[in-house]
Amino acid sequence: MNGKYDVLVIGGGNAALCAAISARRGGASVLVLEGAPKFYRGGNTRHTRNMRCAHDAATEILTGPYTEEEFWKDLLLVTGGQTDEELARHMIRESKDILNWIVEQGVRWQPSLGGTLSLGRTNSFFLGGGRAMLNALYLTAEQLGVDIEYDAEVIDLVIEDGMFLAARVKRPVRGATEIRATSLVAAAGGFEANIEWLKQYWGEAADNFLIRGTPYNRGSILKMLLDKGVQEVGDPTQCHAVAIDARAPKFDGGIITRHDSVVFGIVVNKHAVRFYDEGEDIWPKRYAIWGRLVAAQPDQIAYIIFDSTVVTSFMPTLFPPIAGATVAELAGKLTLDAAALDKTIADFNAAVLSGTFDHTILDDCRTEGITPPKTHWARRIETPPYLAYPVRPGITFTYLGTRVNKEARMLMQDGKPAANMFAAGEIMAGNVLGKGYAAGMGMTIGSVFGRIAGREAAKHAQN
C-alpha cells in the first residue's frame, strides 16, 4: 500500500478480476478494492453459472458452433435493436478468444448443467458455478501479485477534467485514506440493491422488489461517475428481472429462488386474473420478461397456478408449492378471492383446445376465446391437488451505466473519451443491452470488457 498504483480496480466480480489480471499481465501494478467482505466478494458473479461466447465449432463442452452472426442476431432479437452495434459486434468477436483466455486464468468449464440442455450449444458453464469461477480468478490474481482489499468502500472519486486522480476509501480498520493511481477501472456493478434509487424510477413498487444478488450492489461508483461528468447510457428502468418465489429473502437468494413452471400452468395477479400469455415462447427465451410483467401488477405479486399432473415437469424448487385439495382451498391459502380464481380456472379450462403436448417445441396446445390467450402448452388445470407458487419481481442487475467506447474507455458528457478511466461489467452493460436479456450475456460483457479495460488501463499507465 505504498505510493501510487498503476491501475486501481474498483469492484470485485468477474469484470474487475479480468481487468486486474489483464492489467497485471500487461506489466502494471494493480490494486483491487472490493467493497464487500471476503465471503460476499464478487457481486453477482457469485450467482452466475455460465457465459455466452461465440465459437465456430463444437468443443469438448459445447455441442455445436455458435457463430458471431448468430450471436449478433440473438442480441438484436432480445434487445429489440436497442444496442450499440459497433460495440456489440466488437464484444461478440472478442468473446471467441475469451473461451480460451478465461481457462488460462484458472477457470474450468463443464458441460451444461442438468435441466439446462437448451443452452448446451451456446453457453459454457463454470465447473462448480460462479463462485468457483471467482475463486479461480482471485487465486490467479493473487499469484500474479495483484493487491486485493476487502471491506474497502470507495466513498469519493477525485476526477478533474475527465482525469481520474484518486479514490477516497473507507476501511473498517485503518479509517479513510486517499489512494492514487494512474488509471481507473470501474467495475463495481449496477444499483439494483439501492431501493431508494430504484424508487426514483419505479415509485413505491420498488419496495416489493426482491434483489437476487448481494446488498452491496448499491451503485455508488456509478453515481459518482455520472455526477462527475461521465456520460450516461441506458434506460434507468431497464434491468434483468425474473419472477422469483415471493418467499425468497430480500437479498441474495440467487438462482435457487427462480421458477420454471410458468409454461406448465397459468399466472394470475392478486385479483386472481390472468394478465399475459404464459405460452408465448420456449421458456428460456421468456424467462427474463416475467420480472417486469409481475412488477406491473398490483402490489407486485402474482401466482403460478398448476395442478398435480405437471409437478415433475420442471426443476425441483427450493420452496415447495402451496397446495389445496380444491380451488377454493388453494385460494384461501393464497388469500385470493375463491370465486374469482374458480372463474379464471374454469374459463381457462373451457378455452383449452385439444392438442399434442410437447414443451420442447411450440406445440399445438392452445386456448381459444379468452384474453390473454395461452398460445402453447395449454392444458386443463383439473387434477387435484391444485398447486401454486407466489412470485415477485427479482431484480438481477440494472442497465443504467457509463458510456464506453471499444477500448472500454468511458466517454465524458461532452463526448470526449476520458483520459484514464475505463469501465467493465454491469456498470456499462447498458451500452450493449438496451433492454432484454439472453442467458450468460452479463458474464460475456464482464469478461470481454474487463480484459480490454485492464489492458488499456495498463497501457495508459505505462505511457
Add this chain to the structure above:
Amino acid sequence: MHRTRILEESDRLMTVCNSCRYCEGLCAVFPAMEMRRAFSDGDLNYLANLCHSCGACYVDCQFSPPHEFNVNVPKTLAVARAESYAAYVWPRALSGAFARNGLVISIVAALSMAVFILGFAAFNDRTALFGVHTGPGAFYKLMPHNAMAALFSAAFLYAILALVLSMRAFWRDIGEPIRGRADGGSIFQAIRDAGELRYLHGGGVGCYNEDDKPTDRRKLYHHLTFYGFLLCFAATSVATLYHYLLAREAPYPWWDLPVVLGTLGGIGLIAGPIGLFLAKTQRDAALVDESRYGMDVGFIAMLFLTGITGLALLLLRETSAMGPLLALHLGAVFALFITMPYGKFVHGIYRFAALVRYAQERRTAG
C-alpha cells in the same frame, strides 16, 4: 419426517442443492441427488456415504455460511455418515461403540496388547519373553503357530461377518433389493473409483482442507495408508502360504517376499496416517465434525501402531526386544481386526457400496 435431526438437515440441504445444481461436476453426490426429487432416510445415507469430503462444494457454494441459507454439505454429510455407521452396525447392540469411539478403540487396543504380553509371560518361562530367538520358527517359541493362526483367523472371520451383515443393512436401507445382485460392470467401476479415489479431487481442481485453496494432499496420504494396509495384508497372506504350502517358517530374510511387502506396507502405514493426522489437525473448523474426532484419530492411530510395531519388530527381531515387540504387534493387529466393524474402518465398506450403487444408477439412467 426423518429419523434424526441430521437427516432432516441433510434433506433441507439436498433440496437447496437440487434447485441449484452448480456443483454437479464436482463429484458423484450431486448427480446422484439429481436423480431424485425427494429423499428418504436411505437416500440421504447413500448420498452421505458417497461424499468423500473433498470440500470443493463448500468453497464453491454461494450459500455456504455466513449466508442465511447456511449450506454446509461436507460437514452435514460427515455427521450423517458417522451416524449411519452406528445405525447399520451388526450386532445393533454395539452401536454405542461409535459414540465414544476413540475411548473404545484405545481400551481395546491397550487390553489386547496387555493380554499378549501377559500371555507370553504366563505361557512361557521368564527367559523366553526377553530371550534372543533367531532362525525359522523363532516367533513360535513365544506363541505356537497354530494358536496364532487360530486366534487371528477367528478375529478376522468375525470382523468379516460383522462387516458383511452391517453392509447388508445399509444396502437394504438405501433401496437395493437383497436378492438383486450388483452387476459385474458396476462393481468393477466402483473398484476403480475407490482405488483411485476418483471423487477426492473437487472435479479436477483439487481438494480443500485448511483454507479456500485447493492444496489438500489427503488423497496422497490416503493412498499411502490404504495401499500400505493392502501390502501388509498381502505380506501376511504370502507368509501363510509359505507356512502351509512350502513349510517355510517365519521369520523370513529381509529380501524375501513377505518381508519386502510388509516393509513397504509398514512404511505406508506410518507415513500415510501421520499425513492424515496432520491434515486433520489443520482442517478448516467449518468442515469438521468435531464429535467424531476420536473415531477418526482412533483408527489412524491403530493403523500407525500396526505399522510402527511391525517395522520395529523387523528391525529388532534378533534382539531381546523381539518378545515384547511381537506381543505389541500382535496385540495391535488383533485390536485392529476386532474393532474394524466398530470404527472408522467401515467408511471404506459403506463408501464402496455407495459407489457400486452409483455406478448402477448411472448405467440404468444411461
